[in-house]
Amino acid sequence: MKAGAKMKKIAIFNNKGGVSKTTTVINVAYAMAYKMEKKVLIIDCDGQQNATRFLASNINDIGIEETLVNDSVYPDSSFSKTRYENIDILTSTVHMNECSENFSALEAEKQKANIAKFTSYLSKIEDNYDYVLFDMPPALNSVTEKIISISDGVIVPVELGIFAIQGIAKVTDAINKVNAEFIGCFIAKYDKNNKSDAELKEILESSLGDKVFKTVIPYSNIIRNSLNYKVTANEYMYWQSPAKKFIELTEEIIRKVG
Numbered sequence: 001m002k003a004g005a006k007m008k009k010i011a012i013f014n015n016k017g018g019v020s021k022t023t024t025v026i027n028v029a030y031a032m033a034y035k036m037e038k039k040v041l042i043i044d045c046d047g048q049q050n051a052t053r054f055l056a057s058n059i060n061d062i063g064i065e066e067t068l069v070n071d072s073v074y075p076d077s078s079f080s081k082t083r084y085e086n087i088d089i090l091t092s093t094v095h096m097n098e099c100s101e102n103f104s105a106l107e108a109e110k111q112k113a114n115i116a117k118f119t120s121y122l123s124k125i126e127d128n129y130d131y132v133l134f135d136m137p138p139a140l141n142s143v144t145e146k147i148i149s150i151s152d153g154v155i156v157p158v159e160l161g162i163f164a165i166q167g168i169a170k171v172t173d174a175i176n177k178v179n180a181e182f183i184g185c186f187i188a189k190y191d192k193n194n195k196s197d198a199e200l201k202e203i204l205e206s207s208l209g210d211k212v213f214k215t216v217i218p219y220s221n222i223i224r225n226s227l228n229y230k231v232t233a234n235e236y237m238y239w240q241s242p243a244k245k246f247i248e249l250t251e252e253i254i255r256k257v258g
């Protein structure tokens with residue numbers, strides 16, 4: 001299968017950990033690939049390597065971080081197939097955790113050249129993929145800013161909580177600072193039995209309006225357990241609502257970004 005229209009690069013980002021970034025990347029990639037017949041490249045930008053460990057057929061010694069700090073390393077060095085024919089991945093290693101520090105220590109010219117090397121790789125693979133999904137680390141630093149800046153837009157999973165909602169301003173500021181597009185945020189881990197979640201959902205919608213996705217991903221053991229069994233929610237129990245919600249979320253993403 002050949003990819004269709006222009007490849008879109010989407011960063012799934014929140015500076016908080018545990019909000020469902022990686023879960024979203026994996027489940028949305030699966031929905032894109034197997035429900036919508038798209039070709040997807042995941043780029044694991046997190047030193048925790050969760051997407052890498054979940055998906056990669058081989059975990060490379062050289063992670064994608066190396067391309068940002070070492071002139072002679074190209075992104076291909078971290079390429080891996082996955083067990084899904086239509087999903088490939090650029091893997092990370094634990095050194096991603098020091099990447100921002102090492103990147104910041106480089107001269108401005110070197111930084112620029114390394115970013116240019118990365119973006120030229122992404123231009124070269126335009127015909128091979130419909131979507132690139134960046135699985136971001138829970139950090140705001142020079143490298144996450146660069147990655148956000150080379151994306152076509154950013155989607156922010158939000159776990160409801162008053163501090164988390166207030167914290168979104170920091171995330172949108174970071175996105176605006178580098179002139180990237182804030183595609184929107186969606187509620188991850190929604191608990192319909194908790195009255196406070198309904199109230200917080202309203203607060204979020206009143207402050208961000210149509211930037212809040214219509215699709216809400218529920219807190220669900222189907223989602224949690226599926227990852228433990230190393231499958232996506234749709235492979236685990238496609239007939240159950242939480243799995244279907246990832247298809248809805250993916251449809252909404254595609255409607256927004258094309």
Ligand SMILES: Nc1ncnc2c1ncn2[C@@H]1O[C@H](COP(=O)(O)OP(=O)(O)O)[C@@H](O)[C@H]1O
Nearest residue numbers: 017018019020021022023189218219220223224
């Ligand atoms: N909708 C959900 N319902 C229940 N558990 C979830 C849901 N989304 C994610 N999780 C669980 O929450 C934890 C953190 O998710 P993860 O995707 O790794 O977050 P992040 O990448 O933002 O750090 C994981 O154990 C995952 O299984």
Ligand SMILES: [Mg+2]
Nearest residue numbers: 021022046050
């Ligand atoms: Mg993660």
